[in-house]
Amino acid sequence: MADNPNIFPALRYQNAPAAIEWLGKAFGFEKQFVVPGENNTVAHAQLRLGSGLIMMGSGGKPDPKNPWATEKYGTYVMMKEIDAHYARAKAAGADIVRPIADTDYGAREYSVRDCEGHLWSFGTYDPYAES
Numbered sequence: 613m614a615d616n617p618n619i620f621p622a623l624r625y626q627n628a629p630a631a632i633e634w635l636g637k638a639f640g641f642e643k644q645f646v647v648p649g650e651n652n653t654v655a656h657a658q659l660r661l662g663s664g665l666i667m668m669g670s671g672g673k674p675d676p677k678n679p680w681a682t683e684k685y686g687t688y689v690m691m692k693e694i695d696a697h698y699a700r701a702k703a704a705g706a707d708i709v710r711p712i713a714d715t716d717y718g719a720r721e722y723s724v725r726d727c728e729g730h731l732w733s734f735g736t737y738d739p740y741a742e743s
Contacts, residue, residue: 620687622667631668644658721733
């Protein structure tokens with residue numbers, strides 16, 4: 613069997629619980645992993661469709677330390693050599709919007725905007741490990 617994908621769309625919804633149900637009903641996505649947040653929000657969810665996977669959650673209040681709080685769409689890329697990747701992006705002058713750091717969920721990651729402002733995160737988090 614081939615390796616699992618390492619690039620994942622990441623979406624934020626104003627009503628993530630309703631979006632999870634709608635994505636399942638309309639498109640056939642199945643819940644793989646859902647972390648509830650406060651006040652009927654979703655801190656993080658992973659939904660599968662076939663061999664594909666998306667990450668999603670609720671939009672939140674602006675947080676200067678975390679651009680993902682309000683971004684509607686971005687991309688997460690799982691990397692093994694994350695520190696070297698971070699050094700490469702930084703050396704190339706990338707707009708680092710969340711410096712590399714260890715997370716409370718056991719990953720090491722950073723966030724960056726590309727040449728046209730799209731949000732990307734690179735890190736060691738493996739959503740397939742939650743299967």
